Amino acid sequence: MERLALLGGLYSNYRALAVALDGASRRGVDGIYCLGDLGAFGPYPDRVFPMLQRAGVQTIQGNYDNSLALGLPDCQCGYTDPRDNYFARLSYDYTFRNTSEENKAWLGTLPATLRLEIGGVRLLLAHGSPRKMNEFLWESTSPDPFLNYLLDEAQADVLCVTHTGIKWHRALAGNRHVVNVGVLGRPENDGTTRVWYTLLTFSGSSVAVEFMPVFYDHLALSDDMQAERLPPEFIETIITGWWTTCLEILPHKERARGRF
């Protein structure tokens, strides 16, 4: 049996990351992987880097990381709504200013995807999708035939992604799985303050997927964000668990579950 912990977007939430790393290590996982987007949204972007490096977390690049490493003018988040883009810009500019050159260079060394083979099961880790770093794989717009196509193209049995901010798991015929591992950066628009990471357990050819809630000091994070003068809309999400920005990208089902 082999067990992996998969961390989605961190969005600079170093407080939730600390709790998740501690939880994963207590569960005796065989490896910890981060699927990218270390920065965005949250405070003090440099803080998550040494934590990942100390814990030996293998990290792949998200669109935010790609933008920071290349010095691009925006986060390539894939938003199209003017209000969403306004907040994305605030967040990116803050993160860009507050990420050290050394850390930006490190982001540039990360691979875009990572392949593992565990007991004959082929696992592919990507940020958005295997074909595009900033593609959103939402549960309600990722039908089975499409997911099977992605797995065929990627020559994988299990695909794990993040990028959307909301976790889900689809078990497909032939012992195949697609998992959106969720994010540690902000709550998933369900009115609670917890965030999530994912455990994958491989035994023989079977794969078990378990979503792990992370309860952390979200009020301390909100104090950090206030001290850094981050937008009140971002802080509200941390405190209430409801998304207030970047909503227009949500498909109908995911949008209907939220408050805004």
Added chain:
Amino acid sequence: MKHPRIEMAHLDNLWFQVTGTLCNLACTHCFNSSGPDVKTFGHLSIEQVRHELEEGARRGVREVFFTGGEPFLHTAIAEMLEASLEFAATTVLTNGTLINDRMSDRLAEIEHRSRYSLEIRVSLDSFDERTNDAIRGVGVFKRVMATLARLSRRGLLPLVTVVRTWSDAEEQEILPGFTRILREAGYQHPRIKILPALPLGRELVRLPGAHDEPWVTEEMMHDFDADLLMCSNSRIVTDRGVWVCPLLVEKPDARLGDHLADAASGYELAHRACYSCYQYGTFCSNISAGIEGTGTLATHAEHGEA
């Protein structure tokens, strides 16, 4: 002039021009000149739709779109949406004038039962009744607002689509204006999507000479992600065959085959409307691909080994 040729990468978006060019309205900017007597294209049958849905599923389709004309003129539209949602996330593009309480109940029931999203895209062109009705027809504004309230009461969140017919200077006031009137109508968290006016169909009559979009050239394709173009990720089924994308249904050279199965060939960007797609990405989808800043995005980059 040699135009860039785009190969199909994957069928992400399968469109059905389900009522052809038949519509109960005749909007002044309609890109395929649909209207009450326009029979350039006709209705699709439920059998044709089912057949192509199955073909789409075999090819890993991601999202299905029903357009026209006006899709709710088709007596089997609800049945088609239900069939489509068995395969993929589904969107219907409507002018919103034909959705009564009974149809709203049916749509809500279909949406709640499905595990994939049903998007109802309702067109509206101004938050001012007179301006909207000058484009879309007398009385349309009130009927659409009633439909939006009806859908919203049933927990459906229609995506209000607006064709940009205003100047850049007016842009700042436009979105808040829409949000305000939609809230007043009882739609608390309105979803709004702005679409570009297209240099096609009746729009060219409305604003002759205003659309001097260039053609897409080979040079423009350098460092450009061709996957963002509809011809690389979409096809549209009509009663007269399968066309490369929803925009070009009136262009004979854009017809690629009789059926979806034989319409996967590449396509040359031979029309001015291709430039709109180049500018805005796959904007006919619900969520347009963002193009600015994506030119250097690392796709299919090196794979690290664990």
